[in-house]
Amino acid sequence: MQHHHHQNSLGHYPSPPSHQQQSPAAQPISTHWQQQLMKYEETMRTARSPHHRARASAMASRGVAKSAITITNPNKPSEEDNPPSPSLALAVAIGHPSSTIAPSAEPVMRPAAPRPPENTWTQLDMGGVNIKSIPPSSGLFSFTFLTCLYLNHNALTSVPPEIAKLRHLDLLDLSGNNLTSVPPEIGMVITLRELYLFDNHLSTIPPEFGTLHRLKTLGIEGNPIDSNLKAILQKDGTPALISYLRDSCPMPVQPPPRPLIQINPHEPGMETFKVISYNILCERAATAKMYGYTPTWALVWDYRKARILEEVTDSKADIVCLQEADMGQYEDFFSRRLAELGYEGVYGAKSRYKTMQDSDRRLVDGCATFFKKDRYQLVESHLIEFNSIAMQRQDFKKTDDMFNRVLGKDHIAVVVLLEDLVSGTRIIVSNTHLHWDAAYSDVKLVQTALLLEEIEKVAHGFAKYPPRPPDTPAADDEDSVGARPPPPTYADGTKIPLLACGDYNSMPSSGVYDFLSTGSLSPTHPDFLSHTYGNYTSEGLRHKLGLKSAYTTVGAGGVPEEILSMTNVTPGFRGVLDYVWYSPGNLILNSVVGEIEKMYLEKTVGFPNPHFPSDHIPLTATFTVKPQREISIPRPPPVFS
Incomplete structure (x- = not known):
């Protein structure tokens, strides 16, 4: 196939006539298309020679020491004793690679852009060296630190999908090749701001490119591109075309259901219950600015709330903990x-x-806890406002850090005290959402410590309440009621089953996780960031609740391992932030719902998407209540003033 060179320039377009009435053929060229043609002319004029950009960068930085490595043509791999030509070199360019598109400042979005691994060079120029193919196994795709890649003016007829491994590219130039299609997997490289496909044989753009919401320039001139797509770009520019592709992209294939992972078998006749915890992404936070890779229709609250409700109802949970549920x-x-x-x-x-x-x-937004009212009765509920409680602590009143860092964060927890209508078993359920910013790990520790202290106080009081009187049996139910064991009593608050659910915005490597799982934390823990918080940073943190994460299992050598690799899925972060903590002293973990299919995640830019209505996934666990081995003497009821 002969290489296609489309000759076009601003000079080929007639100037608009001076009178006001213009024919459709003589309409002025839009600013968007002028920029497209200018970039096309620049690229075609300057970039046909081998390693043009690397040499231009070297000239621009003459006299300044630069890192450079030799790059071998993938079609002619060299042996160690036959080094490639020094002319095949990579140079690190200074500043933005495009002379016509300047980098723009952008507010930090909730799903932050992924950061490339650190490296001494980040740009690779392999343009104009007659590369005919790039094998999927090429070492090129191991250079995940690359931010700019030039493969222009070669003889490529295809690009392997493995190019999607270069997740930190800011610029990709595939101009001047023999491409009849480009891999839809490029849509996974959402860091792209400039994508040049000039002078190929492309008739369409994959709809999967709709996820490239940061793309400022898509170069398509010199291709027999679909007239409808070209018209959108000519009239309204690259962002409009990307939006069109995003919202017209076919619905992706539904992933298989997440597997149920059995931990401990359920014994017949034992009291069990199921809980689901879910950060649902509140309506005001789910904007196109924050989640530009998500189809507009999949961000609409009416669509998302229906999917969220479906997740909750399908779980058949007895207890539901939602975070980021706004009041309305x-x-x-x-x-x-x-x-x-x-x-x-x-x-x-x-x-x-x-x-x-x-x-x-x-x-x-806030936290909402629901329970099956034919299963449990609500004894009490408590709203825990962390900044308000911090204000009441005498040891905090002398610290500037409390005023400057803690008081401005208005996060809360909801704690409910439930009692089973049949057995009388009591359950304490905490539902919280901690501060999100990684730069405030100290605040997360303080919020967690305040939460557990309040839970201990509430549990201590709950244990003093007398057992609920048995229901009056119906005439035909006397035998079964007579055989029913008496309701349990609790010697202290730690004997009451406890769930501490929520979005803790803390990874398993954090101080928050260490404190929750071990019951203590050193006052010099690095997550305090050398700030001062009274007794917390003079004596350390302690709690007696004996908690364990439902999604932690014991791996090889007794080392704890997380069952889930991620609970939050965005382009810039995939990791565990959400937890269901429980008290193993009085609860047996039976099962949890496991991972999303790996193959599906590999093809997913991030959540929310049409299948997952939040950027978090729900956690679901089933527990059995351990029978009490000893019945304590009931304590007198509390005296209320």
């Missing part, structure tokens, strides 16, 4: 729809709602 949606949707399904709910909003008008406070 709790009142208008979740409380009503879940009530229809037999749930009762308790809600707590972040502290800021107290200072807002009614219309604004409905947008404030």
